[in-house]
Amino acid sequence: MKGDPNIDFWRIFYIYHYIEFIKMNDLTKSSTQGYQTGPELNPILDFAVIGAGIAGLTAASKISALGHKLAVFEKARGTGGRLSSKRVVYDGGEAMAFDLGCVSITGKSEIFSQQLESWHSGGVIAPWWMDDQNKTHYVAVSRNSALTRHLSENLECHFSTRVSSLQRIDDIWHLFTFNERGENEGGENDRGEKLLAKAKNVILATPPAQAYDLLPAGSRFKGALESVKVGAQWVMGLELDNDLSGLPAISYPKSDTVYSISQESCKPGRRNREFNVGSTILQVQASQNWTRDHLESTHEQVKGALMRELEQHLQQPLRITNAYVHRWLYSCITQGIETKEGYLWDEEGLGLIGDYLNTDFDGVESAWLSGQQLAEQVTS
Template identity: 25%
Template sequence: MTIRPVADRHRSTASRHFAVIGAGIAGVACARTLLQAGHRVTVFEREVGAGGRMASESTPFGRFDSGAQYFTVRDPRFARALETAPKVCKPWSANLVRVLDAHGRVAEAALPALEPHWVAQPGMDALVANWSVPLGDSLVTQTQVTHIERDALDAKRWQLRTAGVDDSTHVYSGFDTVLLAVPPSRTRALLDNGKHSQEISQKIEAVRIAPCWTLMIAFPQANQPTMSHLGPQWNAARSTHHRVAWLARESSKPGRDRIERWTLQASAAWSQEHLRDDAPRVEAKLLRAFAEITGIRAEPSHAQARCWAEAQTQIPVGKPHLWDAKARIGVAGDWCTGHRVEDAFLSGLTLALKVA
């Protein structure tokens, strides 16, 4: 195990060093805001890059948005932030419908376009990747924080124990503040059952987030000149099928490869019931549901299932972020107020403004 102390040569009475755990949109929004305020930030992310549930999967048939499918813009602060990445975000003509499954029949009812649907290109993770560029080497990827604890050399500060993909372990020390931008289960674990902040632990005890099985499928044969348009005329649907809550034609999104690709997201109840199933079993069940809803009965050339253990907030915290000034620990995430992409951004932003 190696110990990596934080050098003090850049410290001033105003500047502090923040550890941000999690590089989803909440963590990156928080870290960027703190950097702009003149503070030092180190962001820890267990995956290979920033994104969180703004995730995209690369396959030989094109990219799939395996997490968030799109976002809407309601808050002017989010709108201003998006102006910094004008070439990344594009409106998506989702042609959204609701699929009604009643008495064994499937009908389609068009939904009114109440607000624009936006996507990042070439995948949803592109927005978070763009916003993470200013972090530079301050973004430490493929590194999972396993414990937070008081600094061995200065009890007023924090140190983090981490594990890397090569089973290496490190200790990063000298942090004034620790900010958690990870799902509730990891937040609870890092708080060590309230040991580090009883105040925050109590406030997140009632939070509930449903899991979600996602299926990504590709039909390259649909792009052959001899084959007509495959499946329905709509590009996205909210479904009342007992297995499927959402369907999207990935190839209809701007900046995507034109190979016919679909993403299905299972309902919360079905995902919970089948949470422990293996991927092949889930793939088979969701493929059958896909055929029932869309009428597409062709065998896909690619099928891949992914389970998000914590996907859609059912019971939120009820406030944009949490902050324990005495412990100097904060929490951000979409699950503080809801489950929208904008909720995650505003959570990270408001936490940073609170602690800066």
């Protein structure tokens, strides 16, 4: 006996729209880890941290460990920031994996050097190479993003969650977001945004340009951020079937185009199935000047230019298995803010952290110190 076509139509209609509703309001761990949005559904947070890079997660883990109610909000699908890694699947189901941002981590200060030793003892990172100043360069196992995943393990993190604005109402910070489709209609404030969370304190651990956009009008931090300069950088991951046994772990060619070449496949923990035993995977970073002059070039144009420069440097044609190009808009701090503390904080419970606020140090160390120093200040 055949079913009623009208009933079947409406059954399919309701099932389809129910599935779409679940997708739009997904509050699973991959997106918001069970956090229900809205003013009545959750207690007010002690701290909201925006950004799940090394600075944000360092501050968040230290503050949360002391019992404060805290949540981290990150617009990307996972942790990392400039410690992100990339896994590229191509024809045949094989994958190329490489560190998309920072190549390695080393310590200049005593406190960060001790932290590196602690992570090393715990198996989170492993030594990769030693420079001419006898400084050990570490990488996370099995990708650099594993370090930020480690820091986020005991934290309430909400990924794929973009905070679009901050408003201070009745001495409480209100975090707003656009709705699930990126539209700004039917929201809960005069900009058509939806309330995401409330917090007594907010820490911005984003690139300075994004922090600037989030700061409320009239914030004294806006003037400070206007002086910060951050350079962009093109990065390429490349899998080759070439014999590059004579190539060092990392090299800095005398080139106007290429800044560095990193052998990803020789990093500790990279010689496994995912990293394709027998092939060579390189990360190639373009120079800042070349990136600036080719900022709006297409990915294909950048890939072609970097490959030609690499062939000239290696003095052999490239036998390419896979390639991936990425443009970091906020990569290299060319002018930061000189602060004694390594962070910015005001009496209304709003703070800024990041590598641009710790100019005595570089990269990961600078960001970690910034997050650590602010966490100590607000919990003392």
